[in-house]
Amino acid sequence: MRLALDFESPLPLYGQISRHFRDSILTGNLRPGIRLPAVRSLSVDLGVNRGTVESAYAELMAEGLVTSRQGSGFYVLPHAPGEASVPRRSEIWPAWQGRLKYGGYEAMSAYLPEASRQTDWIALDGGACDPRLFPMDEFRRMLGQVMRRDGVAAVEYGEISGYRPLRTTLAQVLASQGIQTGADNILITAGSQQALSLVVGLLLAPGETVVAERPTYAGALDVFRARGLVIRTVGIDEDGMDMAELEDILTRHKPGLIYTIPNFHNPTGACLSGQRRRQLISLAGRFDVPVLEDDYVGDIRYEGRAQPTLKSLDPDGRVIYMSTFSKMLIPGLRVGFVVADGPVYEHLLRSKRCHDLATCNLIQRALRDYVSVGRYHAHLQRSCTLYRRRRDAMLAAMERHLPSAMTWTRPKGGLFVWAALPEGMKASELLPKACGQGMIFAPGGNFYLDPNEGEGCMRLNFASNSEDVIEEGIKRLAKSMG
Numbered sequence: 001m002r003l004a005l006d007f008e009s010p011l012p013l014y015g016q017i018s019r020h021f022r023d024s025i026l027t028g029n030l031r032p033g034i035r036l037p038a039v040r041s042l043s044v045d046l047g048v049n050r051g052t053v054e055s056a057y058a059e060l061m062a063e064g065l066v067t068s069r070q071g072s073g074f075y076v077l078p079h080a081p082g083e084a085s086v087p088r089r090s091e092i093w094p095a096w097q098g099r100l101k102y103g104g105y106e107a108m109s110a111y112l113p114e115a116s117r118q119t120d121w122i123a124l125d126g127g128a129c130d131p132r133l134f135p136m137d138e139f140r141r142m143l144g145q146v147m148r149r150d151g152v153a154a155v156e157y158g159e160i161s162g163y164r165p166l167r168t169t170l171a172q173v174l175a176s177q178g179i180q181t182g183a184d185n186i187l188i189t190a191g192s193q194q195a196l197s198l199v200v201g202l203l204l205a206p207g208e209t210v211v212a213e214r215p216t217y218a219g220a221l222d223v224f225r226a227r228g229l230v231i232r233t234v235g236i237d238e239d240g241m242d243m244a245e246l247e248d249i250l251t252r253h254k255p256g257l258i259y260t261i262p263n264f265h266n267p268t269g270a271c272l273s274g275q276r277r278r279q280l281i282s283l284a285g286r287f288d289v290p291v292l293e294d295d296y297v298g299d300i301r302y303e304g305r306a307q308p309t310l311k312s313l314d315p316d317g318r319v320i321y322m323s324t325f326s327k328m329l330i331p332g333l334r335v336g337f338v339v340a341d342g343p344v345y346e347h348l349l350r351s352k353r354c355h356d357l358a359t360c361n362l363i364q365r366a367l368r369d370y371v372s373v374g375r376y377h378a379h380l381q382r383s384c385t386l387y388r389r390r391r392d393a394m395l396a397a398m399e400r401h402l403p404s405a406m407t408w409t410r411p412k413g414g415l416f417v418w419a420a421l422p423e424g425m426k427a428s429e430l431l432p433k434a435c436g437q438g439m440i441f442a443p444g445g446n447f448y449l450d451p452n453e454g455e456g457c458m459r460l461n462f463a464s465n466s467e468d469v470i471e472e473g474i475k476r477l478a479k480s481m482g
């Protein structure tokens with residue numbers, strides 16, 4: 001135990017020990033039923049005599065915070081909540097508000113209402129895939145295999161850029177998608193959220209301009225706001241970003257970055273058409289602006305032909321490509337990656353080092369084995385088959401239960417249906433009613449710079465629940481609309 005006693009303090013040593021345990025008990029860090037350290041071992045640890053520890057414990061007993069059990073030691077007792085709680089050292093923070101540089105962002109967490117979750121709560125608001133599909137047993141075996149095979153190398157920091165064999169494997173996978181790159185241009189990140197944050201931090205200073213679709217991924221808005229950027233948004237239809245509007249913004253505002261989600265856009269599900277992809281690359285060249293291509297679910301396709309990635313169309317290395325294993329496998333591994341050229345890559349590496357030194361080595365090694373033996377591919381095919389059925393189930397349920405005044409998209413891939421509410425209905429007002437019925441959706445406002453603009457819309461995730469749960473969730477949504 002690392003309790004540092006102050007031998008010069010006017011507070012006696014036993015008082016310092018009792019204060020430490022009192023604080024831990026009252027803040028809930030030592031829970032009722034927990035046994036305090038044995039008197040003898042604590043006295044050795046702290047370099048005091050046993051009588052000092054006994055006096056401290058006696059004081060806690062007198063206060064009703066602990067009890068002693070014959071021959072077995074001292075145990076924490078339950079206490080009434082709020083009883084003599086430890087003062088939180090937060091008084092300075094209001095005065096320090098101005099020192100908190102990046103405090104004004106909240107899109108990702110803003111919409112969850114206070115409603116208490118019911119046991120049969122149906123969540124159609126999430127941004128992830130179905131975690132129950134994750135191949136738990138196989139992955140556990142791979143982790144064991146890696147530890148046996150690689151020994152301590154598997155648990156060292158590893159290269160900043162990421163585990164080389166994983167980067168080589170990714171380069172091969174990317175080549176099959178037309179992105180000719182190599183391990184030396186791939187940086188493994190802690191999810192693609194970190195890639196986004198690193199790229200934005202590298203290319204844009206506070207006050208500079210970034211362009212994104214309107215609406216866009218709430219987590220990207222969070223990053224842009226957190227960095228104090230000026231955000232310009234471009235409208236989107238079923239063929240993706242409006243190129244005329246983009247050109248106008250490029251002409252007038254000279255942005256430092258275009259951020260785009262060309263495949264199964266979050267939240268609308270739209271795909272940038274082939275023609276617009278070429279136009280975008282040509283505009284980026286003409287205005288000499290970098291593009292960040294966020295390909296977060298590019299492989300989750302149910303129908304239609306894949307369009308070329310922007311990166312593969314880019315002759316000059318202006319496009320920075322990022323993707324993730326979060327949606328196609330599971331978010332908790334926290335493995336994403338970014339592909340960049342020249343000095344951008346070198347600077348991203350330095351920036352990554354400042355942030356976290358490296359992404360988890362052990363997980364990268366297991367993931368590499370999983371991807372390279374073809375299991376990942378098989379998993380992807382299984383997931384796509386299932387998610388496609390769930391998409392169809394959601395669309396059919398919406399057709400059956402929701403008012404005819406509503407419209408929605410029919411996504412060809414990805415995870416979401418984007419729906420427009422009947423005229424005059426507001427998502428933020430509907431949400432508490434839906435929660436009251438035991439379901440939750442993501443209100444459109446989350447995805448807009450000005451949340452009022454998204455009031456008429458909602459995003460529904462069809463991938464993370466079974467077909468009968470989806471049916472019930474949509475029924476509840478319909479009920480909440482009255």
Ligand SMILES: Cc1ncc(COP(=O)(O)O)c(C=O)c1O
Nearest residue numbers: 127191192193217266296324326
């Ligand atoms: C469009 C998009 N990009 C990036 C991310 C970040 O995901 P992760 O950090 O888990 O890779 C998300 C997560 O929801 C997303 O929807």
